[in-house]
Amino acid sequence: MELHLTLIFNGIATGMLIFLLAAGLSLIFGLMSVLNFAHGALFMFGAYAGTYVYILLGGWAGGWSIFYFGLGLLAAAVIGIILGFIVERTTIRQVYGDHLRQILVTTGVMLVVMELVRVFWGSNVIQVGRPQVLDGRTEMMNVLFGHYRLFIIAFGVIVLVGMLIMLKKSKIGLVVRAGVENKEMVQALGINVRRVFTFVFIFGTTLACIGGFLWGPYQGQINPNMGMDLMLIAFIVVAIGGMGSVGGSAVAAILVGLSEAYMAYFFPPGALAVNMLIMAVVLLVKPTGLLGATR
């Protein structure tokens, strides 16, 4: 019982981090039909940039570390906004409506961004610690609950609820939902859908960069392969949850997080295979994903 509680707890925390990465990917695909292969690289860039600031300010030792951590998070978000804007305007915008070239262009961006990470911060693994305040654990029902994991879960839930409210209530949220369904008609109603695209792309990239930064203290390290490894997971999550569905991404991310946690305990090399299997089954039964709109 304790074992399962621990694994479920870990799985949900991992799932929440994956959600931060997948939500943007899903919205970008759902609205813009762009399968963004650069997403993992942008996630990684955010992780490095935020961690750089975090370490530069003083790192994880001492009472001020939570403050440095917060500034690192902010830096990751700012980098996300800047990168998202640059990438959308200079490359993706030029090839809307052409799936093949979109995939190619975003792959090119992925290559460049991944290499830039190595140019700026080297190819070595960088150790990252948790800020002191979040480093402890609390025991309940014979299970140790790590504070950082609790923080991640709370953060993920806030982002999820915030996104759902925004999509439900705000004008831009309505436009995004309408655009996921029918871009052409949104245009014909007098809305410049391109501006909405730019907004969503920046939003998704920012979420990914924040997720990347939070990933470091979670795993204890960041490395130049994390972008590629996690992008594949994020793709699987998006395919399972349904392209364009934020709720679906959340459900699928937790599902994948749980399977990661269980497989990590019982048979680590099989984690990806199990996630693949889930994806294959979902796609065969319902190609639009769990919560994807049936069109």
Place this chain on the structure above:
Amino acid sequence: MKSNLNEMPNKTETTPDVPRQFQRNTLMKQPNYWIFAAVTLLMMAVPLFTSSNSVLFMLTNIFILGVFAMSYDLLLGYTGIISFGHAMFFGIGAYSMGLSLRFFDNAEAGVLVALAAAIVLCFIVSFFVGLLSLRLRDTFYALITLAVATIFLIAAEQWRSLTRGSDGFNFTADIPNNLFGFINLLDRQTVYYLGLVFIVAMFLIMRRFIYSPVGRTLQAIRENENRVASLGFNVLHYKLISNVVAGVIAGLAGIMYAFSIRFVNPHSVLGVELTIDVLLMTVIGGVGTLVGAIVGAGIIEISSHWLMGLRDVHPIFERWVILFGIIFILIVMFFPAGIVGTIRQKWKARRSSL
């Protein structure tokens, strides 16, 4: 829409010529035999001028990667689908050869078993991956090929008793020096000629395939899938054929690669990096031209070698991929036909203006 495809009558036998009307004039009109023969002869003569093993080694690898890139071009250029897992077929070929040379005492048996195993495995994998992913939205193909290839990569890393894990293994000692009584695969010059024969043969076979009714239908599908489907062609069926042909040829290229580098490890022959390299080669050289794939392989191999050599001058040269990434983006955005395709367009424009 797509779910109905299987029920549609397959009219290929009765109207094989229908897709011709969709043919794009970017295709080669007539094979330019003179250039082809001249280049082949030149390549045959190279060992007469240099005995440098490193030059022969590099050219051999260009031949092999050229074939690999051409097989990728069948997917990207002639079928209009992007695979992120093409390296898995290459890896299957390379690992089959490496393993069977290691385990068989009889060299001939080893080579033949590896050949058969690689072809059968590549066939099965490409068939089922295609069957699963090609009937879904086109973007899923990229996704699923990436995922399946990653599983192969992880398997090669984890199954240590067989593959020796992420270190890979060297099988120079097992390379036959008297295959079928006359082929010495330890001799760089022999491997060079073998590679040359390989690329010439594969080029001719793939050309033949592209101009066959199946190949023409594939190009019609690339131009307008719905129209071809509405003419009664089973689109999935054709894409599957292309997927299998490309997979098997990539597997053969992997086998040749094993002869050339005599060493395999997961990331060098199965990693997504290799797929991205081949994507760069195909796009920079020229999508949908075959020759472009070879040119791209040459450019990337030679310049990456050269740039890596400059890393003592400045460590930035170690990150040569950044340069190709930028060139790649620019080509996709502004010259989607690539080097060979753009030259061909210019050439054609000049001829028609005269």
Place this chain on the structure above:
Amino acid sequence: MLKVNQLQTYIEQFHILQGVEFEVPEGQVTVILGRNGAGKTTTMRSIMGLTPAKSGEILFQGKNIMALPPYVTAKKGIGYVPEDQDIFGTLTVEENMRVAMRKEDKATLERQEWILSLFPDLKAAWKRKGGNLSGGQKQMLSIGRALVNETPLLLIDEPSKGLAPIMVKKVMEALQIIKNDTTVLLVEQNFMMASRIGDYFYILDEGRTVYQGEMEQLRKDEELRKKYLGIS
């Protein structure tokens, strides 16, 4: 209000519109008639900029709006009701209306009230998802959505298509009222509907304007109807 000259539009390599010409005078209902495939929907889409025309002239209130992006065309005051009621199925009726609103000011909300008084069915289905509406309700929503902003010109593509007769009647009655303060360009196959609310008509065939006249004339001339429309 709207004047279309020598409109030429291609879809891929197919030459769909080969010189469509017509004029929509202010305050009138102009009807475009024609067989299936005559180019009626493409004409509407070319005006909106959804299928940009290759050459020709589209003058709206004296200014050329040829090949402008659709959102610019819409902002100039052209409402568009597409064929097949392209409403947003995952959004509620309320949300569908809100997406269309360019401003959420008093005037717009008053217009919305007016639209709901025209279509009481919409008010009844206010919180329901667009995808769960009946065909008639979808059509009403589609028209209402196009009118929620200040809309001097309304383009409506086959509002009667696929609707139950009772719904056709309701939509028609609403259009009778709408035409009092909005100029309308109507594409319609249902001759009964077209003749009841139309003032002037144009007939398209194979991408060209082939005939025009007062609606009255078409009502009387059975030969003409048979020749161009295949109906009597």
